Amino acid sequence: MKMTMRWFGKAYDTVSLQHIRQVPGVTGVISTLYGKLPGQVWEKEEIRALKEEVEAAGLELSGIESVNIHDAIKTGAPARDEYIENYITTLTRLGEAGIPMVCYNFMPVFDWTRTELAKMRPDGSTTLSYDQSVIDTINPNDMTSLMERQSKGFVLAGWEPERLAKLKDLFALYKDIDEEKLFANYKYFIEAIMPVCERYNINMAVHPDDPAWSVFGLPRIVRDQEKLLRIISLSDNKYHGVTLCTGSLGTNQANDIPAIIRSLKGRVHFTHVRNVLHTSPGCFEESAHFSSDGSLDIFAIMKALYDIGFDGPMRPDHGRNIWGEVSIPGYGLYDRALGASYLSGLWEAIGKM
Numbered sequence: 001m002k003m004t005m006r007w008f009g010k011a012y013d014t015v016s017l018q019h020i021r022q023v024p025g026v027t028g029v030i031s032t033l034y035g036k037l038p039g040q041v042w043e044k045e046e047i048r049a050l051k052e053e054v055e056a057a058g059l060e061l062s063g064i065e066s067v068n069i070h071d072a073i074k075t076g077a078p079a080r081d082e083y084i085e086n087y088i089t090t091l092t093r094l095g096e097a098g099i100p101m102v103c104y105n106f107m108p109v110f111d112w113t114r115t116e117l118a119k120m121r122p123d124g125s126t127t128l129s130y131d132q133s134v135i136d137t138i139n140p141n142d143m144t145s146l147m148e149r150q151s152k153g154f155v156l157a158g159w160e161p162e163r164l165a166k167l168k169d170l171f172a173l174y175k176d177i178d179e180e181k182l183f184a185n186y187k188y189f190i191e192a193i194m195p196v197c198e199r200y201n202i203n204m205a206v207h208p209d210d211p212a213w214s215v216f217g218l219p220r221i222v223r224d225q226e227k228l229l230r231i232i233s234l235s236d237n238k239y240h241g242v243t244l245c246t247g248s249l250g251t252n253q254a255n256d257i258p259a260i261i262r263s264l265k266g267r268v269h270f271t272h273v274r275n276v277l278h279t280s281p282g283c284f285e286e287s288a289h290f291s292s293d294g295s296l297d298i299f300a301i302m303k304a305l306y307d308i309g310f311d312g313p314m315r316p317d318h319g320r321n322i323w324g325e326v327s328i329p330g331y332g333l334y335d336r337a338l339g340a341s342y343l344s345g346l347w348e349a350i351g352k353m
């Protein structure tokens with residue numbers, strides 16, 4: 001396992017590479033070219049500059065999160081082949097730069113969804129939370145203002161303004177797309193990109209849907225063990241794998257995450273480890289990483305990852321905002337550093353057991 005942290009780039013992040021470098025055990029960052037729209041080709045020069053900046057700080061660029069997928073690919077629209085070509089060009093350039101892992105998602109319209117970005121916890125920290133009853137009563141078009149109101153002026157990955165401006169059109173695109181069609185379009189995409197991944201040794205890691213169920217009536221297919229195994233069966237190429245995100249899969253209490261990890265041996269290419277606290281049916285909040293603070297057994301999760309020989313990048317994923325830190329919601333330095341240290345400690349202990 002390689003411990004990493006997500007870094008949004010100088011123009012967007014409140015956390016510097018120098019700070020990340022001082023978190024014990026962290027050897028790399030996961031980043032992306034923010035501002036790139038789904039479908040856009042990434043320039044060689046931009047990739048090189050990002051890599052050099054990270055390496056100059058004594059860190060490794062351990063992977064990209066995300067190269068986003070254009071909706072024409074997800075919906076199987078006529079333009080999909082053109083966008084797949086663009087995706088392949090971007091992967092080729094990332095491969096030439098030696099990037100070993102690319103995370104992406106196959107969620108229609110919305111990426112991760114939360115209803116509050118700064119819910120106050122009893123200890124005075126704030127965190128992201130979700131309440132299904134709010135989602136049930138809200139018009140999807142109002143999600144934009146709900147997120148904007150709470151984002152403290154930061155651009156949230158997955159909630160880029162350019163994307164949200166087109167919500168109505170996006171919903172129209174998915175009108176006839178059900179789970180089966182989404183699976184078929186996914187297979188078409190994976191088959192098309194596997195040769196370039198194989199050529200450059202790029203592990204592709206699909207991120208689970210968050211929360212792990214359908215929102216606003218949109219189909220979502222990356223959400224439980226059965227569906228993950230079906231996704232893996234879309235290609236027997238080992239470069240086709242998953243981002244094991246415990247916080248996303250853990251939104252559904254029926255998901256046995258250690259069992260899911262064991263069933264995906266060899267195909268877990270990236271891990272996001274964090275905890276969630278279930279407060280009532282359909283409601284959860286992001287707790288501190290410790291098992292004692294949330295509903296997930298983080299020790300059992302780390303043990304399962306250790307047992308399957310997981311050797312890819314891991315990141316502590318979201319943290320609470322603590323000690324008065326103002327940051328991109330979920331991506332402050334302090335609580336993620338505590339999370340990284342806790343996870344590295346568990347890993348060392350499991351190794352020595």
Ligand code: DNO
Nearest residue numbers: 066103104105111112158207
């Ligand atoms: C949220 C993230 C997601 C993730 C994408 C991957 O904090 O976990 O936005 O990066 O779904 O494409």
